[in-house]
Amino acid sequence: MTQAEARTKADTIGLVGDGDDTDLLKAIENSFNVEFGEAATQCLTVGEIYQSLLDVAPTTSVPGLCATSMAFYRVRAVLKRVANVDGPITPSTRLSGLTPLPPKRLYALLAHELGIALPARMLSPRGCIGSVILLAGAVGGLVTITQPSLWPALLLVPVGLEIIRRDEGAYYATKVGDLARDVARHNFSVFASEGADARPAALWRTLCELIAHETGVTKVTAATRLFA
Structure with missing residues (x-):
């Protein structure tokens, strides 16, 4: 990986617009009890999301409780x-x-x-295994359309579902x-x-924690881009 590629990866959350952006915005809106509306569609960086949040979320300059x-x-x-x-x-x-x-x-x-x-x-690792088994059963079900002899693969579906249910x-x-x-x-x-604490610094900290929880990206700055 080149230095430029490493810098690009570090400077973006990596959203691709397949619904992950909606999930992240919804988590932010729910936590702060706000609605961004059309303003969110114009945000390209974490800093812009933060500024939009400051526009709609009440803050204070007085220190608060933890x-x-x-x-x-x-x-x-x-x-x-x-x-x-x-x-x-x-x-x-x-x-x-x-x-x-x-x-x-x-x-x-x-x-x-x-x-x-x-x-x-x-899901725990066991639950993830159940998901893989379920997916394999579903794929196997599609294959049986052309190769009926592989019908036993369908048995993986209830097995996977049961593992997930018990996870x-x-x-x-x-x-x-x-x-x-x-x-x-x-x-x-x-x-x-x-x-x-509802000071702007607390709001920024919580925003970063939500981003980490939803995307797995633990280090962001105001310049970090939302999309890959």
Whole structure:
């Protein structure tokens, strides 16, 4: 890779306009409780998204509380109630060691009890294997149209679906502190309305964290381009 290619890759999030841009904007709008409207279509860099956000999201110059700490105490209280946890819960406590509830059920309970959005549950490596098996079965189903003898490949579809259904997701490695950070970044406006830090610097930090969560790009600047 040439230096120019490396610089290009570092200077772009890499959106390609196949819906990933819509997903990112929706995550930002939901967290900050705003609507960009047509302004978003004119944004080409992270800095331009940030400026558009400043135009529609209320900010303050007064330091506020830590949104992650606020989210942690809320999450901990709900976990103790819905998961019947008697022992101490710290930010380093793993969710998998707290409750026998399946992740999908626990996340649904947390979202309902907290009244705020929770990040999407991810697949574990086992779940990813299930997805591959499901895809292989689907492809095999198409092939049977011309080669009927390969019909057993269709059996991979229910196998893959069952593996995904039973998957524990990223839940198995998620700590309570990790969940609190995700809850905070996905609900900026909620915590800001209750006294969390809503200064422009906090808004920028949350925007960068959302971009990292949605795209996997962890280091961005105002000049970072949205599209590849």
